[in-house]
Amino acid sequence: MTIPSAASQQEPSRFAAGSGQVPDVVRRAQAGDGSAFETLYREHSPRVYALCLRLSGGSTVDASELLQDVFVRAWRGLRSFRGESAFSSWLHRLTVNAMLERVRSEKRRTARVLFMEDPGADLVTVESQPDTQMDLESAIAALPEGARIVFVLHEIEGYQHAEIAERLGVAEGTVKAQLHRARKLLMKALNR
Amino acid sequence: MTDESRDNEMPGDLDQMIARLPREIAPPEDAWKRIRAQIDLETQLVTMPLHHREREWWQRPAFLAAAALLLVAGASLTTALVIGRRMIDNPSRSVATRTAAPQATGVATLAEFTKVENDYIETANMLYALIERGQTELSPETIAKLKESLRVIDEAIVEARRALAADPGNKTLIEMLSASYNHKVELLRRSTAMGQT
Numbered sequence: 001m002t003i004p005s006a007a008s009q010q011e012p013s014r015f016a017a018g019s020g021q022v023p024d025v026v027r028r029a030q031a032g033d034g035s036a037f038e039t040l041y042r043e044h045s046p047r048v049y050a051l052c053l054r055l056s057g058g059s060t061v062d063a064s065e066l067l068q069d070v071f072v073r074a075w076r077g078l079r080s081f082r083g084e085s086a087f088s089s090w091l092h093r094l095t096v097n098a099m100l101e102r103v104r105s106e107k108r109r110t111a112r113v114l115f116m117e118d119p120g121a122d123l124v125t126v127e128s129q130p131d132t133q134m135d136l137e138s139a140i141a142a143l144p145e146g147a148r149i150v151f152v153l154h155e156i157e158g159y160q161h162a163e164i165a166e167r168l169g170v171a172e173g174t175v176k177a178q179l180h181r182a183r184k185l186l187m188k189a190l191n192r
Numbered sequence: 193m194t195d196e197s198r199d200n201e202m203p204g205d206l207d208q209m210i211a212r213l214p215r216e217i218a219p220p221e222d223a224w225k226r227i228r229a230q231i232d233l234e235t236q237l238v239t240m241p242l243h244h245r246e247r248e249w250w251q252r253p254a255f256l257a258a259a260a261l262l263l264v265a266g267a268s269l270t271t272a273l274v275i276g277r278r279m280i281d282n283p284s285r286s287v288a289t290r291t292a293a294p295q296a297t298g299v300a301t302l303a304e305f306t307k308v309e310n311d312y313i314e315t316a317n318m319l320y321a322l323i324e325r326g327q328t329e330l331s332p333e334t335i336a337k338l339k340e341s342l343r344v345i346d347e348a349i350v351e352a353r354r355a356l357a358a359d360p361g362n363k364t365l366i367e368m369l370s371a372s373y374n375h376k377v378e379l380l381r382r383s384t385a386m387g388q389t
Binding site (some may be wrong): 156 | 219224231318321
């Protein structure tokens, strides 16, 4: 599996515009063709999984569950895809929505408040590794959940402050504060 | 980046590091298999032959088979609990704490149960994934028997779900569905726990 970097990506999937037409393989999947849906999975799952992994803080178990959730939702909701956006953008939205639902559900379950400061959460440390990219991945994974989600959506996926605030149901100022915190923690973790 | 008002600009090299992060990471090999299994289960739910509807839910073969299996497996599990106490009491800590059976106690409506159902499905999928990944020491014969038991329970779940679609207020059906899920998770949890010792 080739792993293109963000910089080498021709077209950021989130902003990819749809052609207004539903691609043939999507149309076949919409008609219930399982092999067409598998083709879509093979094509898009690496991108979705990367997002799941980062949003889940590097937990492969949680990321796998989220990936499964996303593609099962995609199968259920395929008929609602009309080609107004690229299929990858549609999947991207499903992924973010699924993750945020999990966070809210977990929050309800544990009565933990995601966007409040959690004591001790600023102690992000990263084992010194020779690979700086791995350092960065580890440092992102070690961020407190709220800061991590905001950071991934803004810095890696290109969401704007207002958009993130709307999705998370928090004030834009809270998003900016979380970003500031995430950057500060990353800088500290990476010793920069 | 897209926002103009960046109150804490990141140094250029960090921006470059972020830009170099891989946008694609290969998912686990078995991920598709699990997605496919869940889709198949849902498809089966929708496309089950009409003649199944002609019988009462409690008369259907899958339900009767599952009821019988519950009795047999319940007895087996009791035995396993006694004989394998040490093994069951000392499963992999992470699995044991993450996979306690979800609680459907006091669930009175289908809407309430649907919330718990997602927990059941997630827990069962996670446990099943451990077995599928070969992270247990269960013998192939045991795994085959386990899969057959799970298949029967899944059929019962599908039957109960269908019956509930026609009669959403039936509390007995909700209890049966809950019991089937509970049994599935318990079967998987104990299999995983024993297979990891």
